[in-house]
Amino acid sequence: MGASTSVADSPLISFLHGEFERAKSENTKVPTRSHGKNGLYFHQIQQLQPPRDFPLDLRHIGTLWKLDSNHDGFVSFEELLAFAEFCNDLQRTDGDLDLAQKLKANCVMEMWESISEERSQDAFADWVICLVTQGEPHKTFAISSEALPKAEYDSERGQPVRFLHHDAVMTLYELMTPYQIATHIDQQSFLDLLQQIAEVMSLQPLTEQELDDWVPVEVVHSWVKRFIAAQANLFKELGLNT
Missing domain, CATH: 1.10.238 (Recoverin; domain 1)
Structure with missing residues (x-):
């Protein structure tokens, strides 16, 4: 300066x-x-x-x-x-x-x-989600046992699940650029991966086209938390936590 x-x-x-x-x-x-x-x-x-x-x-x-x-x-x-x-x-x-x-x-x-602590890693993941959404509110779909999404929660149809838009996921991908994410996975494959994880977690039926541009917040939060936990472990292995 x-x-x-x-x-x-x-x-x-x-x-x-x-x-x-x-x-x-x-x-x-x-x-x-x-x-x-x-x-x-x-x-x-x-x-x-x-x-x-x-x-x-x-x-x-x-x-x-x-x-x-x-x-x-x-x-x-x-x-x-x-x-x-x-x-x-x-x-x-x-x-x-x-x-x-x-x-x-x-x-x-x-x-x-x-x-350095798991609880603070949750807070870090919360921050990353705030950063990449850039003020865009989450959207809630109701995911029923029949895997039918609705834009508004209906207790008779299913559980409310908060989603991030495709744009926020692409911003997350951009945020990971310094970590050479592009050498491991491209943007579309990254989105697909998160959606596949969501399907395994029963949070997002991939057969519903209405959800093609969305990823559950919980899935993104979990991915970011695992990422930063790996960084924290690297610090420990390098002896940088003293």
Whole structure:
């Protein structure tokens, strides 16, 4: 960042305000109903440009975790400013050498402290779902014993199951890009895999075309939790949990 004092007391505050408003005006892949809120969703966050080529990777999941400090999947200007202060303090303390890697390392270590226990991994999965849905509400279908979906829950027809839209699943796939997900599975196969898991769990009959673009929230939550649990285990194996 390069401010000799706090970002809030430097000319950088005007830059941040401008970037925040510019990114907020970006409509790319963000639900229309979200545009009136005073903050940024995932695809708007990606539009932010750091000052003077500051080495910031906004697709890095640890960085996003740090940036979205209250973990609601939505970044306010106050959160952006707090993150800028964090970056500025790190740059003043450690200098520019390997700053990009140091920034990621600091964010990852802070994230690690939050995901080392199973209960906190549930909270992490909740955050990822908030992040990828970008303000789009879940849709509830009633899944009956006869595997008939309905848009509204009917206690006589089946259990209510909350679903995420295809767009949110594709955003999750995009979020996993730094982990080389594309070398293992393509987007359509990823969607198919989650839906097949849902069918095994009796949450989604694949014969119902009405559900072709939907995946149960429970399935996505479980997948994300297993992913972050694997990351936590890797930290333990590398001795990074001390």
